[in-house]
Structure formats: structure tokens, C-alpha cells
Amino acid sequence: MKIAAEKLITDLIESTRENINQVEKFKEYSDEALNYKEDASSWSVLECIEHLNLYGDYYLPEMEKNIVDSKHKANTIFKSGILGNYFANQMLPKEGMKKMQAPKDKNPMGSQLEKSVIDRFEKQQHKTLELLDKARHVSLTKTKTAISISKLIKLRLGDTFRFVIYHNQRHLAQAEKVTANL
Amino acid sequence: MEHAHLLIQRIEDDKLWEKQLTISRNEYIKVSGSVNTNLYFVVSGSLRIFVFDENEEHTIRFGYKNNIITSLDSFISEKPSELYIQAIKKSEVKVISKKSVKKLMASSNELQQNWNEILEQLILQQMNREQDLLTSSPTERYKRVLQRSPQLFQEIPNKYIASYLRMTPETLSRMKKS
Numbered sequence: 001m002k003i004a005a006e007k008l009i010t011d012l013i014e015s016t017r018e019n020i021n022q023v024e025k026f027k028e029y030s031d032e033a034l035n036y037k038e039d040a041s042s043w044s045v046l047e048c049i050e051h052l053n054l055y056g057d058y059y060l061p062e063m064e065k066n067i068v069d070s071k072h073k074a075n076t077i078f079k080s081g082i083l084g085n086y087f088a089n090q091m092l093p094k095e096g097m098k099k100m101q102a103p104k105d106k107n108p109m110g111s112q113l114e115k116s117v118i119d120r121f122e123k124q125q126h127k128t129l130e131l132l133d134k135a136r137h138v139s140l141t142k143t144k145t146a147i148s149i150s151k152l153i154k155l156r157l158g159d160t161f162r163f164v165i166y167h168n169q170r171h172l173a174q175a176e177k178v179t180a181n182l
Numbered sequence: 183m184e185h186a187h188l189l190i191q192r193i194e195d196d197k198l199w200e201k202q203l204t205i206s207r208n209e210y211i212k213v214s215g216s217v218n219t220n221l222y223f224v225v226s227g228s229l230r231i232f233v234f235d236e237n238e239e240h241t242i243r244f245g246y247k248n249n250i251i252t253s254l255d256s257f258i259s260e261k262p263s264e265l266y267i268q269a270i271k272k273s274e275v276k277v278i279s280k281k282s283v284k285k286l287m288a289s290s291n292e293l294q295q296n297w298n299e300i301l302e303q304l305i306l307q308q309m310n311r312e313q314d315l316l317t318s319s320p321t322e323r324y325k326r327v328l329q330r331s332p333q334l335f336q337e338i339p340n341k342y343i344a345s346y347l348r349m350t351p352e353t354l355s356r357m358k359k360s
Contacts, residue, residue: 010216017213024208126214126234133215133262 001085005078005140008158009132015165016132020125022172023049023118026179031115033182043109048175050108050117052168056124058148059164060131066157067134072142079141084159087147091166093173103149132161185299186250189286190223192293198286199223199276205269212267218253219260219280227273228337232266232345241345242311244270246337251275254304270342320349324357 026034026045034045043051080088135143140158147153155163193199205211205227212218214234222229224245231243231251242265245251256263257280287294310330317323324347327334334343335358344354 013213013215017210017216020213021206021209024210025206027208123237129214130234133264136262 001080003078005074005076005158006136008078008140008162009136012161012165013129013132015169016125016128019165019168019172020122022176023121026175027115027118029179029182033179034115034118035113036178036182038178038181042178043174044113045175045178046113046115046117047108048171048178049121050113051102051106052171053117053120053124054106054108055148055164055167056121056128059145059160060124060127062145063131063157063160063164064127064134066143066145067131067138070138070143070157072139074137075139075141077141078158079156080159081156083153084155084163087155088159088162088166091163091170093166093170106148128161128165135161185296185303188296189283189293189300190250192286192290193223193278196286198282199278200282201277203275203277205229205273205275207269207271210266210268211275212253212263212265214264214266215262217256217260217262218267219257220252221257221278221280221283222251222267222275223278224249224251225274225276227275228270229273229275230268230270230338230342232268233264234266239345240348241342244334244338244342244346246333270338315348320347320353321357323347323349324354 026049029045037044037047135157138157140161141156143157144154145157145160147155202225203211211222211229222245224247226247228244228246229251230241230245231253232239232241234240243251251267253263253265253267255261255265260280287297310326314323314326317326327343327347340354341351344351347354349357
């Protein structure tokens with residue numbers, strides 16, 4: 001896809017604002033509610049958010065490093081890469097979205113989870129906002145980041161942001177469904 | 183912002199508010215990096231404006247009942263601003279865009295004059311604030327704010343006032359007691 005770089009950044013900032021507001025709502029729930037699991041294989045609200053934190057742990061420093069080191073000046077247009085666009089679109093929450101297997105190191109189940117998981121997520125969103133602003137000064141197309149499962153596969157920075165932020169939306173929508181059933 | 187009542191009254195009378203929002207506690211109406219050229223009029227509740235510096239939040243302004251709150255830098259420049267605007271408690275706000283405000287200004291000399299008065303008052307407030315920040319004694323900083331905005335201490339929780347005064351909540355509590 002092709003989009004004005006500033007429009008992409010503005011849209012992603014707005015999505016991040018919505019994600020922060022979503023977790024602020026979760027903060028009002030009890031620890032019990034946040035740890036509630038519908039069945040053994042479903043994730044609780046905190047597990048959904050911790051899963052996102054694990055991705056943020058990898059992607060935020062990776063994006064920051066590549067933004068800071070980028071030799072590619074800002075361009076007014078962002079053009080998606082084929083792979084990046086595919087990954088990003090896969091992440092969008094949709095009607096009847098299928099359960100995807102999380103990679104083992106990104107599976108939050110079995111870890112002890114507290115409300116501090118939400119604070120950690122919020123910190124990551126503030127970092128994301130900082131990076132989105134910094135990214136206004138580099139090319140979203142030519143600046144690349146490696147993906148978490150292979151250093152050899154690189155995505156365009158604009159697609160990486162989309163992937164990470166849509167992924168956040170996806171699991172927050174999942175967490176929202178859990179609270180709807182409380 | 184006492185001078186704003188004329189503007190607000192006119193917006194009310196002409197029904198120019200573009201929407202009314204209910205904002206939950208801790209909800210953000212603006213985050214860092216976005217452009218926001220709206221004016222928000224606080225019907226009820228309270229909000230704060232803050233920035234992040236080295237992972238620490240610094241509250242720089244408050245808005246409570248009958249105040250206007252806005253990301254003034256973005257409002258003026260129409261460029262991205264680092265400011266966050268967040269509800270401290272559940273709040274009701276009315277919203278008007280810069281475009282509508284400017285159009286209203288253009289329609290009346292009296293309102294244009296009123297707008298200038300509002301801006302002048304804002305400049306004075308900024309200068310006061312600059313002096314706050316250059317005041318090294320925490321007690322003096324507390325006294326300055328207590329004197330010019332006593333209502334602040336009724337409307338806003340201690341921890342945010344402490345951040346605004348650049349001290350810990352414990353220091354502020356001690357100061358209020360003595």
C-alpha cells in the first residue's frame with residue numbers, strides 16, 4: 001500500500017492513544033478479574049498484555065536503533081513491502097479472527113502476572129509515541145528493521161510500526177472480550 | 183482565564199460547540215506527537231497537561247470546571263506537540279475547533295479584542311510560570327501558587343500539584359501542615 005508518511009504516523013499515534021485508553025480502563029478491574037481465564041488454553045487480560053510487552057521488548061529497541069542509525073532522509077510517501085504489508089494486515093483484529101499460535105518465547109502463560117504488567121505496557125506506548133515522532137525525520141520505506149524470529153528478514157520501518165501497533169490492537173480486543181464475559 | 187467568559191458565552195449562545203465528550207478517569211484526549219487544535223471547555227471534572235522528560239511525568243497545567251484547556255503550542259502552530267492531555271477524574275468537556283474559533287473572531291471586533299485579551303492573559307500566566315520554575319525555594323514556589331490559585335488545592339489531588347510544584351507529594355503534605 002502507498003500512503004502519505006505523515007498520515008501513517010498520525011494514524012498510528014491515534015491508534016496508540018486508543019490502546020493506552022483501553023488499558024487505563026483495565027486498570028480499574030480487580031487483580032482477580034485481570035487474571036481470569038475462560039479455560040485453560042485461553043489467555044487472561046494480563047496474559048494478553050504481557051504477550052504484547054514481550055514483543056515490545058524486542059521491537060522497540062530494534063526500531064529505535066534503526067531510526068537513530070538511519071541514513072535515509074524522510075520521504076513524504078511510505079510504500080509498504082510485500083512481506084511487511086502481509087504481516088501487518090494479518091495482525092488486524094477482524095470478525096471471526098482465528099487464534100494464532102504464539103511463538104514459545106512470546107507465550108506469556110505460566111508466568112506470574114500482576115497489574116504492573118499494565119504499567120509496563122503503558123511505558124512501552126509512551127516509548128512508541130517517542131519513536132513515531134523521531135521517525136518523522138527518516139524514510140519509513142528505506143529504514144529497515146529485522147523481525148524477531150530471524151535477523152535475516154527485514155521489514156520497512158513503516159510496516160514494522162503497523163505490525164506492532166495492529167498487534168497491540170488485536171490482543172487488546174481479545175482482552176476486552178474476556179472482560180465482557182466477567 | 184477570566185477573560186474567556188465572553189468568548190464562551192458567545193459560543194454557547196450561537197451553539198458552536200462541535201461536540202460534548204464524557205472522558206473517563208485517566209483517559210487521554212491527546213498524546214505526545216499529535217497535532218490538536220481544539221479548545222476544550224471543562225463542564226465538570228478536571229484534567230491535566232503534562233510532558234515526559236527522562237521517563238518522568240511533569241504536570242504543567244490544570245483545567246477544572248469552567249476552564250478552557252488546550253494544547254496551546256499545537257493550537258497556535260498547527261504542528262505536532264509533545265503535550266499529553268489527560269483526565270484526572272471523570273470529566274465532561276465541550277469541544278470547538280480552531281477553525282470555528284477563528285471564524286467567530288473574524289465576525290466581530292469585540293470578540294477579536296476579547297481574543298487578544300485572552301492571549302495577553304495567557305502570556306502573563308506563562309511569565310508567572312517561568313518565574314515559578316526559577317524560584318529555588320520549594321516553600322516560595324508553594325506560596326506563589328497558593329496565592330494566585332487557591333482553588334487549585336480544592337480541585338486537584340496532591341500528587342499532581344506536587345509534580346506541578348516540582349516537589350515530592352510528601353514535601354507538599356509537610357508544607358501544607360505547617
